[in-house]
């Protein structure tokens with residue numbers, strides 16, 4: 001809601017806005033309005049499966065976007081494939097991102113795999129509801145081009161239909177203000193709905 005009102009999705013009537021951090025979550029703006037769904041969970045892209053026989057996810061399914069693309073999973077995969085943390089022992093996704101920027105191929109590949117999972121989930125969303133922009137915030141998005149370059153490339157592999165061809169993916173702009181600004185945007189939308197009395 002914040003990114004649509006004042007941030008990177010401003011002016012876009014159909015958007016998926018995501019957080020990629022310890023977990024992966026998202027929300028939808030459709031036809032210029034928030035689409036929370038009956039329980040507020042619509043757009044929960046982190047638990048769409050993009051790997052049918054993939055690793056079990058804590059949610060009970062397999063191969064979820066979050067199981068592949070969250071910060072802890074980026075770090076876990078890098079470590080499993082031989083990535084060595086620096087002398088400070090930092091095994092966070094930010095440390096993997098720093099190694100990737102320095103050219104470490106295992107770190108680069110772990111971000112590429114995360115980007116591939118995100119791209120498949122974003123492309124599925126675009127195919128389902130015709131979004132034209134995906135906005136990504138959260139700590140993992142702070143990796144910058146280490147994430148966004150392979151993400152844009154992978155999106156070309158998965159968003160293949162003509163009506164998804166214009167789909168773009170951009171970093172979030174609202175930072176840690178997103179929660180409070182988004183709450184205000186959602187409240188404003190709800191009060192407009194409450195005030196709306198259809199004329200007979």
Ligand SMILES: [Zn+2]
Nearest residue numbers: 047057059064
């Ligand atoms: Zn899951």
